[in-house]
Amino acid sequence: MSIQLQSSIFNFLNALKENNNRDWFAENKSWFVEEESKLKSFFTNVMDGLNEQDVIESMKAYRIYRDIRFSKDKTPYKIYRSCSFKRSTDALRGGYHLEITPKGSFLACGFWQPNKEDLFRIRKEFEADTEEINEIISSSAIQKYFGGFYKGEALKTAPKGFDKEHQAIEFIRKKDFLLLRKFTNDQVLSSSFFSEVMESFNAARPFLDYMSDVLTTDVNGESIL
Numbered sequence: 001m002s003i004q005l006q007s008s009i010f011n012f013l014n015a016l017k018e019n020n021n022r023d024w025f026a027e028n029k030s031w032f033v034e035e036e037s038k039l040k041s042f043f044t045n046v047m048d049g050l051n052e053q054d055v056i057e058s059m060k061a062y063r064i065y066r067d068i069r070f071s072k073d074k075t076p077y078k079i080y081r082s083c084s085f086k087r088s089t090d091a092l093r094g095g096y097h098l099e100i101t102p103k104g105s106f107l108a109c110g111f112w113q114p115n116k117e118d119l120f121r122i123r124k125e126f127e128a129d130t131e132e133i134n135e136i137i138s139s140s141a142i143q144k145y146f147g148g149f150y151k152g153e154a155l156k157t158a159p160k161g162f163d164k165e166h167q168a169i170e171f172i173r174k175k176d177f178l179l180l181r182k183f184t185n186d187q188v189l190s191s192s193f194f195s196e197v198m199e200s201f202n203a204a205r206p207f208l209d210y211m212s213d214v215l216t217t218d219v220n221g222e223s224i225l
Contacts, residue, residue, distance in 0.1 A: 003045050003194040009035050010102045010185060013079050017102075020075040032064070036081075039100065042194070043083040046098060049198045050085055054205065057088035080104070090225055093212040096201050105188045107197055108150070109204035110178040111211065118215055119175070123159060125214045126171040133171070136210055141203035145181055152176035177211065179204050 012035045016025070025032065040061055047059045061083045068074050080101030087095055097108045114122065126133065137148050153175040158164035162172050181200050187193060216225050 003042060004191050005042055005100070005189055005193060006038065007189055009039060009081070009100060010189075013081070014102055016077055017079045020077055020079070022076055025077060036064075039081050043098070045194065046083070046197060046201075047085055049194075050096060050201060053198075053202050054208075055088040055092060057086045060084045060086070087208070087212075091212060091216055092208075093215045094208040096204075098197065100188060103185060105183045105185070106180055107183075107200055108178050108180045109201060109208060110150075110176070112176050112178060114177070121215055121219075122177060122211070123162065123172045124219055126168045127162060127166060128219065130168040130171060132210060136206050139206065142179065142207065145200040145203045146179040149174070150176070150178040150180035152178055179207060 012028075012031055015028070019025075043059060043061055047056055050056045062078075062081075064078050064081070066073075066076055066078055068076065080099055082097065082099040084098075085096040087093065094110050097112075099106055099108075111118070111122075136142065142148065149171075154170075154173040155175070156173075158166070158169060158172065163169075166172060183193070183196075187196070216223060218224055
Protein backbone atom coordinates (compact mmCIF):
# COMPACT_ATOMS: atom_id res chain seq x y z
CA MET A 1 0.00 0.00 0.00
CA SER A 2 1.32 3.43 -0.98
CA ILE A 3 0.82 6.09 1.69
CA GLN A 4 2.31 9.34 0.49
CA LEU A 5 1.78 13.03 1.15
CA GLN A 6 1.50 15.42 -1.78
CA SER A 7 3.18 18.78 -2.37
CA SER A 8 -0.26 20.44 -2.28
CA ILE A 9 -0.13 20.48 1.54
CA PHE A 10 2.98 22.65 1.44
CA ASN A 11 1.43 24.81 -1.30
CA PHE A 12 -1.58 25.45 0.91
CA LEU A 13 0.44 26.20 4.05
CA ASN A 14 2.77 28.54 2.16
CA ALA A 15 -0.21 30.38 0.69
CA LEU A 16 -1.79 30.60 4.15
CA LYS A 17 1.42 32.04 5.57
CA GLU A 18 1.24 34.87 3.02
CA ASN A 19 -2.50 35.39 3.51
CA ASN A 20 -3.14 34.65 7.16
CA ASN A 21 -6.52 36.33 7.45
CA ARG A 22 -10.13 35.23 7.71
CA ASP A 23 -11.23 36.56 4.32
CA TRP A 24 -8.60 34.58 2.41
CA PHE A 25 -9.29 31.47 4.47
CA ALA A 26 -13.02 31.71 3.80
CA GLU A 27 -12.41 32.08 0.07
CA ASN A 28 -10.12 29.02 0.12
CA LYS A 29 -12.07 26.88 2.59
CA SER A 30 -12.60 24.10 0.05
CA TRP A 31 -8.82 23.90 -0.52
CA PHE A 32 -8.27 23.62 3.22
CA VAL A 33 -10.93 20.92 3.58
CA GLU A 34 -9.35 18.90 0.77
CA GLU A 35 -5.85 19.09 2.26
CA GLU A 36 -7.14 18.41 5.76
CA SER A 37 -8.90 15.27 4.55
CA LYS A 38 -5.71 13.93 2.98
CA LEU A 39 -3.66 14.75 6.07
CA LYS A 40 -6.11 13.12 8.46
CA SER A 41 -6.04 10.01 6.30
CA PHE A 42 -2.26 9.96 6.63
CA PHE A 43 -2.47 10.49 10.40
CA THR A 44 -5.01 7.67 10.67
CA ASN A 45 -2.64 5.36 8.83
CA VAL A 46 0.09 6.32 11.28
CA MET A 47 -2.21 5.47 14.19
CA ASP A 48 -3.02 2.11 12.61
CA GLY A 49 0.68 1.46 12.17
CA LEU A 50 1.39 2.41 15.76
CA ASN A 51 -1.28 0.01 16.97
CA GLU A 52 0.63 -2.80 15.28
CA GLN A 53 3.64 -2.11 17.51
CA ASP A 54 2.13 -0.36 20.55
CA VAL A 55 -1.27 0.28 22.12
CA ILE A 56 -2.72 3.67 21.22
CA GLU A 57 -5.66 5.07 23.14
CA SER A 58 -6.43 8.08 20.97
CA MET A 59 -5.33 10.29 18.10
CA LYS A 60 -5.65 14.07 18.30
CA ALA A 61 -5.32 16.08 15.09
CA TYR A 62 -4.96 19.67 16.25
CA ARG A 63 -7.23 22.37 14.85
CA ILE A 64 -5.79 24.96 12.49
CA TYR A 65 -7.30 27.85 14.46
CA ARG A 66 -4.92 29.69 16.80
CA ASP A 67 -5.87 30.80 20.31
CA ILE A 68 -5.01 34.48 20.06
CA ARG A 69 -6.62 35.66 23.30
CA PHE A 70 -3.32 36.18 25.13
CA SER A 71 -0.95 36.42 22.15
CA LYS A 72 0.65 39.48 20.59
CA ASP A 73 0.51 37.61 17.27
CA LYS A 74 -3.10 37.98 16.12
CA THR A 75 -2.86 35.92 12.95
CA PRO A 76 -5.82 33.53 13.19
CA TYR A 77 -4.39 30.34 11.67
CA LYS A 78 -1.51 27.97 12.30
CA ILE A 79 0.86 27.45 9.39
CA TYR A 80 1.51 23.88 10.40
CA ARG A 81 -0.58 20.74 10.85
CA SER A 82 0.06 18.39 13.72
CA CYS A 83 -1.23 15.27 15.39
CA SER A 84 -0.49 13.46 18.65
CA PHE A 85 -1.01 9.82 19.57
CA LYS A 86 -1.61 8.90 23.22
CA ARG A 87 -0.56 5.52 24.55
CA SER A 88 -3.25 3.50 26.29
CA THR A 89 -3.78 2.88 30.02
CA ASP A 90 -1.96 4.38 33.00
CA ALA A 91 0.81 1.82 32.56
CA LEU A 92 1.91 3.10 29.14
CA ARG A 93 3.16 6.64 29.56
CA GLY A 94 4.36 9.13 26.98
CA GLY A 95 3.24 9.54 23.41
CA TYR A 96 4.02 10.28 19.78
CA HIS A 97 3.75 13.55 17.86
CA LEU A 98 3.98 14.39 14.15
CA GLU A 99 4.08 17.90 12.69
CA ILE A 100 3.96 18.86 9.02
CA THR A 101 5.02 22.34 7.94
CA PRO A 102 7.15 23.83 5.15
CA LYS A 103 10.86 23.61 6.02
CA GLY A 104 10.22 22.46 9.58
CA SER A 105 8.46 19.10 9.74
CA PHE A 106 9.39 16.77 12.59
CA LEU A 107 8.28 13.90 14.75
CA ALA A 108 8.83 13.54 18.47
CA CYS A 109 8.34 10.93 21.17
CA GLY A 110 8.41 11.19 24.93
CA PHE A 111 7.54 13.69 27.62
CA TRP A 112 7.13 17.41 26.93
CA GLN A 113 6.78 19.58 30.04
CA PRO A 114 5.83 16.76 32.42
CA ASN A 115 3.96 17.77 35.57
CA LYS A 116 6.01 18.50 38.68
CA GLU A 117 5.41 15.06 40.23
CA ASP A 118 6.52 13.22 37.10
CA LEU A 119 9.45 15.57 36.60
CA PHE A 120 10.66 15.00 40.18
CA ARG A 121 10.30 11.21 39.82
CA ILE A 122 12.30 11.19 36.57
CA ARG A 123 15.04 13.32 38.11
CA LYS A 124 15.24 11.08 41.18
CA GLU A 125 15.63 8.06 38.92
CA PHE A 126 18.47 9.69 37.01
CA GLU A 127 20.05 10.76 40.28
CA ALA A 128 20.02 7.15 41.47
CA ASP A 129 21.08 5.40 38.25
CA THR A 130 21.60 6.37 34.62
CA GLU A 131 23.05 3.10 33.35
CA GLU A 132 19.83 1.93 31.70
CA ILE A 133 18.80 5.27 30.19
CA ASN A 134 22.33 5.79 28.85
CA GLU A 135 22.25 2.35 27.28
CA ILE A 136 18.91 3.11 25.62
CA ILE A 137 19.86 6.58 24.38
CA SER A 138 23.18 5.34 23.00
CA SER A 139 21.61 2.35 21.23
CA SER A 140 22.15 2.10 17.48
CA ALA A 141 18.44 2.57 16.71
CA ILE A 142 18.06 5.73 18.81
CA GLN A 143 21.28 7.15 17.41
CA LYS A 144 20.25 6.36 13.84
CA TYR A 145 16.87 8.05 13.96
CA PHE A 146 17.25 10.67 16.71
CA GLY A 147 20.93 11.12 17.58
CA GLY A 148 20.14 11.03 21.30
CA PHE A 149 17.99 13.21 23.54
CA TYR A 150 16.57 16.40 22.04
CA LYS A 151 18.30 19.33 23.74
CA GLY A 152 15.05 21.07 24.69
CA GLU A 153 14.71 23.27 27.77
CA ALA A 154 16.86 22.85 30.86
CA LEU A 155 17.62 24.63 34.11
CA LYS A 156 20.83 26.62 34.22
CA THR A 157 21.85 24.85 37.39
CA ALA A 158 20.70 21.90 39.47
CA PRO A 159 17.06 21.69 40.61
CA LYS A 160 16.48 22.37 44.29
CA GLY A 161 17.65 19.42 46.37
CA PHE A 162 19.97 17.99 43.69
CA ASP A 163 23.75 18.14 43.57
CA LYS A 164 24.97 20.44 40.78
CA GLU A 165 28.11 18.31 40.55
CA HIS A 166 26.19 15.06 40.06
CA GLN A 167 27.54 12.96 37.18
CA ALA A 168 24.08 12.90 35.57
CA ILE A 169 23.39 16.62 36.00
CA GLU A 170 22.86 17.10 32.23
CA PHE A 171 19.90 14.72 32.42
CA ILE A 172 18.68 16.00 35.79
CA ARG A 173 18.56 19.64 34.60
CA LYS A 174 16.29 18.82 31.67
CA LYS A 175 12.68 20.01 31.62
CA ASP A 176 11.65 17.88 28.64
CA PHE A 177 12.58 14.30 27.85
CA LEU A 178 12.11 13.96 24.12
CA LEU A 179 13.43 12.18 21.09
CA LEU A 180 13.02 14.36 18.00
CA ARG A 181 13.69 13.82 14.32
CA LYS A 182 13.49 16.58 11.70
CA PHE A 183 12.61 16.12 8.03
CA THR A 184 13.21 18.15 4.89
CA ASN A 185 10.31 18.87 2.54
CA ASP A 186 11.68 16.34 0.07
CA GLN A 187 11.76 13.67 2.76
CA VAL A 188 8.16 14.41 3.74
CA LEU A 189 7.00 14.09 0.15
CA SER A 190 9.00 10.94 -0.60
CA SER A 191 7.36 7.53 -0.97
CA SER A 192 9.38 6.30 2.02
CA PHE A 193 8.18 8.97 4.49
CA PHE A 194 5.48 6.82 6.06
CA SER A 195 7.96 3.99 6.59
CA GLU A 196 10.51 6.39 8.07
CA VAL A 197 7.91 7.71 10.51
CA MET A 198 6.93 4.22 11.61
CA GLU A 199 10.53 3.02 11.93
CA SER A 200 11.40 6.12 13.99
CA PHE A 201 8.47 5.64 16.34
CA ASN A 202 9.29 1.94 16.70
CA ALA A 203 12.90 2.79 17.55
CA ALA A 204 11.63 4.98 20.40
CA ARG A 205 9.67 2.18 22.09
CA PRO A 206 12.45 1.05 24.49
CA PHE A 207 12.74 4.66 25.72
CA LEU A 208 8.98 5.01 26.22
CA ASP A 209 8.73 1.67 27.96
CA TYR A 210 11.63 2.46 30.28
CA MET A 211 10.14 5.83 31.20
CA SER A 212 6.77 4.17 31.75
CA ASP A 213 8.39 1.79 34.21
CA VAL A 214 9.96 4.73 36.05
CA LEU A 215 6.72 6.73 36.22
CA THR A 216 4.60 3.82 37.42
CA THR A 217 6.89 2.88 40.31
CA ASP A 218 8.24 4.65 43.38
CA VAL A 219 11.94 5.19 44.09
CA ASN A 220 12.10 1.66 45.54
CA GLY A 221 10.75 0.13 42.34
CA GLU A 222 7.34 -0.68 43.83
CA SER A 223 4.29 -0.22 41.58
CA ILE A 224 2.14 2.82 42.30
CA LEU A 225 -0.72 1.76 40.03
